Amino acid sequence: MSGKTHHSKLVLLGDTAVGKSCLVVRFVRDEFFEFQEPTIGAAFLTQTVTLDDATVKFEIWDTAGQERYRSLAPMYYRGASAAVVVYDMTNRESYDGAKSWITELQRRGDPNVILALAGNKVDNEEQRQVPKEEVQEYANENGIVFFETSAKTAQNVRELFVEIANKLPKTEQADEASAFPVTDDVSEEKRGCC
Amino acid sequence: MLQEKHANEATARLDQALAAVFADAIAHRRQTQERQRPPSMWRPTVPIADARTLADELLEAAYAQFSGSRRELMVSNKDLEAMVSSRLEGLRTDALQGLLVVFGLPQRPEDPTDAFDKLQMISREFAQSLETKVDEPQVRAFLQIALRGSDDTLDAQLQYAHKVLRGVPHLYVLDQDRRLRFRLGRVAASYVRILVLLYHFKLDVMAEDAVTTALADVVLVVRILTQCIITQFPVLGTAILASSEDERHLDAQPGNRPLNEKASLVCRCVVEEAVAAPLFRGVVAPLYAASEKFLTEDRRIAKAAARIVARGDPHELLRRLQASEDFVLSTCKTPYAAVVEILKQVWDPASPMGSGPTSKARLLVRASRTIPLAISQAGQHGKHEIGADDLLPIFCFATIWSQPRNLASLTHYLEHCVAQSLLTSEAGYALALLQTALQTIPTLDAESSVKI
Numbered sequence: 001m002s003g004k005t006h007h008s009k010l011v012l013l014g015d016t017a018v019g020k021s022c023l024v025v026r027f028v029r030d031e032f033f034e035f036q037e038p039t040i041g042a043a044f045l046t047q048t049v050t051l052d053d054a055t056v057k058f059e060i061w062d063t064a065g066q067e068r069y070r071s072l073a074p075m076y077y078r079g080a081s082a083a084v085v086v087y088d089m090t091n092r093e094s095y096d097g098a099k100s101w102i103t104e105l106q107r108r109g110d111p112n113v114i115l116a117l118a119g120n121k122v123d124n125e126e127q128r129q130v131p132k133e134e135v136q137e138y139a140n141e142n143g144i145v146f147f148e149t150s151a152k153t154a155q156n157v158r159e160l161f162v163e164i165a166n167k168l169p170k171t172e173q174a175d176e177a178s179a180f181p182v183t184d185d186v187s188e189e190k191r192g193c194c
Numbered sequence: 195m196l197q198e199k200h201a202n203e204a205t206a207r208l209d210q211a212l213a214a215v216f217a218d219a220i221a222h223r224r225q226t227q228e229r230q231r232p233p234s235m236w237r238p239t240v241p242i243a244d245a246r247t248l249a250d251e252l253l254e255a256a257y258a259q260f261s262g263s264r265r266e267l268m269v270s271n272k273d274l275e276a277m278v279s280s281r282l283e284g285l286r287t288d289a290l291q292g293l294l295v296v297f298g299l300p301q302r303p304e305d306p307t308d309a310f311d312k313l314q315m316i317s318r319e320f321a322q323s324l325e326t327k328v329d330e331p332q333v334r335a336f337l338q339i340a341l342r343g344s345d346d347t348l349d350a351q352l353q354y355a356h357k358v359l360r361g362v363p364h365l366y367v368l369d370q371d372r373r374l375r376f377r378l379g380r381v382a383a384s385y386v387r388i389l390v391l392l393y394h395f396k397l398d399v400m401a402e403d404a405v406t407t408a409l410a411d412v413v414l415v416v417r418i419l420t421q422c423i424i425t426q427f428p429v430l431g432t433a434i435l436a437s438s439e440d441e442r443h444l445d446a447q448p449g450n451r452p453l454n455e456k457a458s459l460v461c462r463c464v465v466e467e468a469v470a471a472p473l474f475r476g477v478v479a480p481l482y483a484a485s486e487k488f489l490t491e492d493r494r495i496a497k498a499a500a501r502i503v504a505r506g507d508p509h510e511l512l513r514r515l516q517a518s519e520d521f522v523l524s525t526c527k528t529p530y531a532a533v534v535e536i537l538k539q540v541w542d543p544a545s546p547m548g549s550g551p552t553s554k555a556r557l558l559v560r561a562s563r564t565i566p567l568a569i570s571q572a573g574q575h576g577k578h579e580i581g582a583d584d585l586l587p588i589f590c591f592a593t594i595w596s597q598p599r600n601l602a603s604l605t606h607y608l609e610h611c612v613a614q615s616l617l618t619s620e621a622g623y624a625l626a627l628l629q630t631a632l633q634t635i636p637t638l639d640a641e642s643s644v645k646i
Contacts (some may be wrong), residue, residue: 066516
């Protein structure tokens with residue numbers, strides 16, 4: 001593994017009550033439960049995925065699913081390098097909503113964004129309304145990462161984010177802070193420093 | 195006697211130099227105002243026809259101020275330092291600020307050599323008064339930053355800044371003494387105040403996208419200084435970090451963020467508050483106030499928010515914003531009062547906290563983090579995690595209830611002044627919440643009007 005950490009903004013989209021925040025809380029808690037602040041909420045969370053050749057730090061932005069806030073979604077997905085569109089596989093309507101999110105992202109978003117579909121609540125198989133094969137075909141046609149997930153049992157949650165991390169381009173960080181290290185290049189200047 | 199003579203000479207040169215810069219600015223304004231129609235966003239505080247008279251009055255006032263100070267001049271270097279400092283400060287807050295707001299100032303003086311030489315003298319006197327040994331090339335480099343600014347590449351500016359700041363040799367041997375560290379911070383801050391002061395002359399409020407351009411200049415100054423501190427002044431950087439409260443709450447989860455990034459944010463915050471806050475307060479607010487576009491938009495949003503608040507009770511408003519019934523907090527008379535109080539600090543330009551953009555972003559983060567806390571304290575535990583479905587309506591509610599008077603300009607200010615590296619962090623998310631509120635308020639107001 002290289003020591004480099006790649007920061008990646010990931011946005012969560014989908015209708016209300018499909019389990020967006022549950023999904024991300026499951027992903028984050030599995031790894032860093034002991035560092036979680038219980039009062040932080042789940043609208044913005046970060047989580048690190050360690051790959052063979054790199055470390056990816058996801059900065060995860062949740063969006064509101066209510067219709068009132070739908071037109072404001074571009075403020076949230078602007079600059080994202082990955083988008084996870086979540087639907088509830090026990091709710092056909094939420095899948096239709098997810099497809100409209102995908103269409104919007106393809107039309108208005110950055111073409112390099114990694115798109116993923118998450119069919120949540122797979123633990124509730126008996127109430128399934130959206131066949132997996134249908135979504136898989138749609139995902140294949142559109143080049144989208146697809147997993148059926150369960151925030152409840154953690155099924156495929158980590159796999160989803162690892163797959164996205166693998167697909168992300170590992171570009172060099174060029175942000176303001178990393179361009180100006182604090183301690184690395186000043187040793188010659190230090191005299192008797194503590 | 196010799197010292198007195200030198201002091202008098204220095205004061206005279208200071209007068210001449212600053213007057214020359216003012217004169218250049220006014221001459222430039224006179225040349226351009228006849229042919230330059232005010233752009234739509236420009237809302238002069240006085241009619242353009244009266245501007246020339248006002249310019250003369252301001253210049254005379256500046257001269258009178260210089261003359262008065264000269265008569266009161268004391269002879270020691272310490273006194274000279276205090277005198278120069280107070281006069282520059284007085285200029286900044288009075289005549290200079292008036293000029294800034296009323297006139298577009300030139301990108302650079304018409305005759306930079308003259309002003310340059312004279313300003314160089316000021317800087318040298320000032321440096322001597324601080325008992326530092328700053329040699330000629332270093333002072334020149336310092337002034338090049340101030341006078342040439344953005345005409346140079348960032349790298350070149352940094353090189354100049356490094357030369358100047360490296361020219362203060364005792365900065366490097368003070369790292370074991372806390373008192374001296376404090377003094378170190380003062381010395382650096384003094385330099386930057388001059389830098390910032392001179393940089394004012396570059397602001398041009400008449401340009402087409404003047405606000406954005408001027409903000410970019412201000413941010414550049416802060417950024418250069420922060421970078422200088424971080425890269426070249428480990429002692430000062432350490433002192434700042436040691437004297438600051440832990441800023442890790444800017445991160446959702448500390449731990450993984452590299453130290454230099456955290457240090458960068460802390461330094462930036464401290465530099466903003468210690469040095470640039472007066473600039474933000476003194477220059478940014480008038481810039482927005484001079485913009486017809488932002489003035490109108492701010493008033494429109496403020497009126498809309500006031501109408502919404504006047505129409506109904508807070509719980510009903512939360513429902514209209516599609517907050518979950520669990521989080522309407524029906525048992526609380528004023529739900530989310532703590533969040534509302536924090537947001538009031540964000541809007542308040544005179545608030546001692548949050549004058550700089552990073553600090554304001556920090557306050558926004560604190561406001562958004564207070565929402566889950568408020569829910570817990572109200573005894574609502576129906577849902578464990580507070581996602582965006584819940585957070586957005588509540589944040590919009592708190593924004594409306596806090597009656598923002600400058601929401602549009604503040605949002606623009608933060609969009610342009612918060613460090614790029616912060617925009618994907620939690621501070622960036624909080625800014626998106628602010629943008630959401632900005633967009634939602636007029637819509638909500640319009641819906642209410644239709645219903646009525």
